[in-house]
Amino acid sequence: MTVLLFGFEPFLEYKENPSQLIVEALNGSTILKEEVKGVILPVEYKKIEDVIVTKIRETKPILTLGIGLAPGRAKITPEKIAINYRYSREGDNAGKKYRGEKIDPLGQDGIFTNIPVEDLVDLLNENGIPAELSLSAGSYLCNNAMYIIIREARKYNSLGGFIHVPLHESYAARIQRPIPSMSLDTMIRGIRLSMEFILTNKKENLTFS
Numbered sequence: 001m002t003v004l005l006f007g008f009e010p011f012l013e014y015k016e017n018p019s020q021l022i023v024e025a026l027n028g029s030t031i032l033k034e035e036v037k038g039v040i041l042p043v044e045y046k047k048i049e050d051v052i053v054t055k056i057r058e059t060k061p062i063l064t065l066g067i068g069l070a071p072g073r074a075k076i077t078p079e080k081i082a083i084n085y086r087y088s089r090e091g092d093n094a095g096k097k098y099r100g101e102k103i104d105p106l107g108q109d110g111i112f113t114n115i116p117v118e119d120l121v122d123l124l125n126e127n128g129i130p131a132e133l134s135l136s137a138g139s140y141l142c143n144n145a146m147y148i149i150i151r152e153a154r155k156y157n158s159l160g161g162f163i164h165v166p167l168h169e170s171y172a173a174r175i176q177r178p179i180p181s182m183s184l185d186t187m188i189r190g191i192r193l194s195m196e197f198i199l200t201n202k203k204e205n206l207t208f209s
Helices: 018-026 045-059 117-126 141-155 169-175 184-200
Strands: 002-008 034-041 063-069 081-083 099-101 110-112 159-165
Touching (some): 002 184, 018 034, 018 063, 034 045, 045 141, 063 141, 110 141, 117 184, 141 159, 159 184
């Protein structure tokens, strides 16, 4: 079976996106005998749903995991819930903004991931990778992607979730701003460990029909 891993292209003032670099590094690798297929999402509201829905339908992955950049966060932050809401003061890469609108007019107001994120946070910290549970994925593209990922994963009784990461150190150093960061190698190791943990514990978390 397949693990589907989504990252994002650069957006706003961030000319590099660590989520893209992480996904590219892990694309084609094998996690517990499962092949990792990496896909880079456009930072455009109108395009991401079609890409996510199509890729999940084509690959029918056992796990779909989105990775996104959260500037200002210092730790890897697995997300607990996606909300059916989009609001953005800044436009996407096509200039599109939303001022408070549902992602799915017929969908639930919020959807919890079926990944054991509380235990995942403990695992990462025990392995020397700073991590913290997040209860808000925001209202921009990452939350939008997370909502669609979990909604679609439920249709196939598979696992779906989202993890935010900080800026990578090399980029933070180049832009010379006092902003939290983490080494790219540490983040890659953290996402690999996350996938291994999720797959190891998959049976007890596949509860959706």
